[in-house]
Amino acid sequence: MAEVTITGWDTRDVRFPTSLDKTGSDAMNAAGDYSAAYCILKTDSPFSGHGMVVLPPLSSFKSLTNLLSLLQTFTIGRGNDIVCKAIDNVADRIKGRTLSSLVANWGQTWRYLVSDSQLRWIGPEKGVIHLALGAVVNAIWDLWAKTLDKPVWRIVADMSPEEFVRCIDFRYITDAITPDEAVQMLRAEEEGKKKRLQDALDSRAVPAYTTSAGWLGYGEDKMKGLLEETLSKGYRHFKLKVGTSIEADKRRLTIARSVIGYDKGNILMVDANQVWSVPEAIEYMQHLKEFKPWFIEEPTSPDDILGHKAIRDALRPHGIGVATGEMCQNRVIFKQLLASGAIDVCQIDACRMGGVNEVLAVLLMAKKFNVPIVPHSGGVGLPEYTQHLSTIDYVCVSGKLSVLEYVDHLHEHFNHPAVIKDGYYQTPQEPGYSVEMKPESMDLFSFPGGEKGWWKSAEAKPILEGEKI
Ligand SMILES: [Mg+2]
Numbered sequence: 300m301a302e303v304t305i306t307g308w309d310t311r312d313v314r315f316p317t318s319l320d321k322t323g324s325d326a327m328n329a330a331g332d333y334s335a336a337y338c339i340l341k342t343d344s345p346f347s348g349h350g351m352v353v354l355p356p357l358s359s360f361k362s363l364t365n366l367l368s369l370l371q372t373f374t375i376g377r378g379n380d381i382v383c384k385a386i387d388n389v390a391d392r393i394k395g396r397t398l399s400s401l402v403a404n405w406g407q408t409w410r411y412l413v414s415d416s417q418l419r420w421i422g423p424e425k426g427v428i429h430l431a432l433g434a435v436v437n438a439i440w441d442l443w444a445k446t447l448d449k450p451v452w453r454i455v456a457d458m459s460p461e462e463f464v465r466c467i468d469f470r471y472i473t474d475a476i477t478p479d480e481a482v483q484m485l486r487a488e489e490e491g492k493k494k495r496l497q498d499a500l501d502s503r504a505v506p507a508y509t510t511s512a513g514w515l516g517y518g519e520d521k522m523k524g525l526l527e528e529t530l531s532k533g534y535r536h537f538k539l540k541v542g543t544s545i546e547a548d549k550r551r552l553t554i555a556r557s558v559i560g561y562d563k564g565n566i567l568m569v570d571a572n573q574v575w576s577v578p579e580a581i582e583y584m585q586h587l588k589e590f591k592p593w594f595i596e597e598p599t600s601p602d603d604i605l606g607h608k609a610i611r612d613a614l615r616p617h618g619i620g621v622a623t624g625e626m627c628q629n630r631v632i633f634k635q636l637l638a639s640g641a642i643d644v645c646q647i648d649a650c651r652m653g654g655v656n657e658v659l660a661v662l663l664m665a666k667k668f669n670v671p672i673v674p675h676s677g678g679v680g681l682p683e684y685t686q687h688l689s690t691i692d693y694v695c696v697s698g699k700l701s702v703l704e705y706v707d708h709l710h711e712h713f714n715h716p717a718v719i720k721d722g723y724y725q726t727p728q729e730p731g732y733s734v735e736m737k738p739e740s741m742d743l744f745s746f747p748g749g750e751k752g753w754w755k756s757a758e759a760k761p762i763l764e765g766e767k768i
Contacts, residue, residue: 321516326542436654
């Protein structure tokens, strides 16, 4: 691999006005504008001075892929600028470093990146500074993948168990899993890996589930139409938002079950986005048990391990599982959720945690505690990211097929959008981590943007001048 040095970075604040049509709306987040805080790593390539908005044409993409790495984290609007500012602070720690020195011992690099004591004070390893860490770590993976001419999932799939484990900072989790134990677990999964790798190459590694019909702000007709449409496209798992009114939820779930049936092998899931206290969650779900959901997602605060455990214990007799993870701060909280038996489904998020490395730690713990990985993907760019993580889980770690969320909007802004066919994610083959946004989309939706930008248009006024909810 030719030596590549990181010479600098840019950040971009990109926001899509999804609050206008209530895409993404749920019981807690009524009006989100799906946003991306981008970290663009620049390298010592002669072309890096062109800046991030002048990307090479696709025809020359392969030969120029070590120029830049564009990686984002996800927010839902206001505050995206704060994440960009935090990225500046974290990315400064790798300026001047060679790529090979960063990836030679990834676990150590990760530890180094969370060890700036002054920045650590505003975490540690959680919140805005951790979102920024995730963007920077993922950008390094993207850059590495491009220099190797591989998709990120394939780099990991080609690693030995020892190399996989070296990616992880095991501090705070050795009471749940040690590096030696992790190596043994990965070795045990080597059998059958060849077949699973072929499944990945055949795009049969990651079945998709859909949330497209489920946003709370969608009318019942729109919801029904979208359920019918997604059913006809081959989906078998459907998730709906709940949590504002038992009556309205019962009506919507009745419609959903009338479309997908009870005995046709179709699975229903519901998501409350943290709206309840623990006793409320248990009580509310008694009213929805007749609809036989596989799980209730985020029934309460994402930090409440004991609460999730209590809800899980109460709902188990009704056959309803508990899922969480999209706002789980880090591997330490996941350790507690998994080891205490508080969850049935582990919903890692590609951006919430500190990038690929921390996700790998959680995949291993989920495997150990026999909890399936069902990543959170409800956000711009998230399906592009998580398809890699689910593929890694299937090929290297769990060895079992799971499902992965897919939301059907904003993919047109990406150079290599996630694609679903026959109910499966089409395994990404292009080098990198798949979240490069088209330069024209980035320019148009930059915030606050230039005079020709969307956010300076009359259309933006209702959002900018409206009530902040
Ligand atoms: Mg959710």
